[in-house]
Amino acid sequence: MFKKIICKNYEEVSLEAFKVMKEVLETEKAPVLGLATGSTPVGLYKNMIKDHKETGRSYKDILTFNLDEYVGLPKTHAQSYWTFMHENLFNYLDCPEENIHVPSGEGEDPEKNAREYEAELAKHTVSVQVLGIGSDGHIAFNEPGTPFESVTHVAELTEQTISDNARFFEGDKTQVPTKAVTMGLASIMRAKKIILIATGANKADAVYGMLRGEKTIECPASILQDHADVTVILDEAAAAKVAE
Numbered sequence: 001m002f003k004k005i006i007c008k009n010y011e012e013v014s015l016e017a018f019k020v021m022k023e024v025l026e027t028e029k030a031p032v033l034g035l036a037t038g039s040t041p042v043g044l045y046k047n048m049i050k051d052h053k054e055t056g057r058s059y060k061d062i063l064t065f066n067l068d069e070y071v072g073l074p075k076t077h078a079q080s081y082w083t084f085m086h087e088n089l090f091n092y093l094d095c096p097e098e099n100i101h102v103p104s105g106e107g108e109d110p111e112k113n114a115r116e117y118e119a120e121l122a123k124h125t126v127s128v129q130v131l132g133i134g135s136d137g138h139i140a141f142n143e144p145g146t147p148f149e150s151v152t153h154v155a156e157l158t159e160q161t162i163s164d165n166a167r168f169f170e171g172d173k174t175q176v177p178t179k180a181v182t183m184g185l186a187s188i189m190r191a192k193k194i195i196l197i198a199t200g201a202n203k204a205d206a207v208y209g210m211l212r213g214e215k216t217i218e219c220p221a222s223i224l225q226d227h228a229d230v231t232v233i234l235d236e237a238a239a240a241k242v243a244e
């Protein structure tokens with residue numbers, strides 16, 4: 001079931017997302033947070049950092065599981081998702097490093113990394129999963145055509161996602177890794193609660209497909225139609241096709 005919130009601007013979107021996160025932090029003693037990278041959740045993470053600084057809330061008992069990581073980048077690479085999460089959130093909280101899980105894209109056998117990550121994830125129930133959405137309807141790196149039953153696996157990035165992400169690699173598409181270790185759609189669906197955030201006109205079609213389109217693997221986010229508790233937080237541009 002979707003609860004849809006349409007906001008005026010990114011600041012408001014980030015505050016609404018934090019309200020849902022805050023409720024989880026306040027109701028669970030040791031919440032398990034599913035986290036995403038990309039531009040969209042940065043404002044939410046800023047609110048979490050502010051919350052920690054200003055209210056003194058401790059994040060030491062949280063466990064975190066990130067959605068994905070590029071294959072072939074060392075975790076300390078400037079564009080790895082491990083680095084992104086540390087620079088945008090973890091370095092500013094009191095969450096111990098051993099509580100943080102980001103899939104590994106390192107080493108000879110990324111499929112094995114994916115299997116091990118899924119096994120660790122399956123020991124827990126994610127309290128709240130934060131998601132962005134790709135302009136092609138992907139969630140995590142589950143691109144169109146990914147089976148709904150998929151668990152953590154190695155995925156090929158599409159041309160569109162490589163182009164979208166080139167902005168993080170000095171605009172150079174050839175620098176963007178072509179594969180990622182990603183939670184699968186079934187892994188994501190196990191979360192108790194989901195916050196999906198989308199902003200900008202380039203997300204409007206994907207948002208329409210997720211909320212109003214046919215449930216099909218051609219729009220991976222449409223699987224969320226089957227989830228019991230999804231809060232979709234949009235700015236006006238991303239909500240353009242689902243406003244009424």
Ligand code: F6R
Pocket residue numbers: 035036037038039040041067068131132133134135138139140141
């Ligand atoms: C990130 C992820 C991706 C992004 C999506 C939107 O961990 O899994 O699915 O959420 O590509 O990215 P942004 O927020 O940069 O538009």
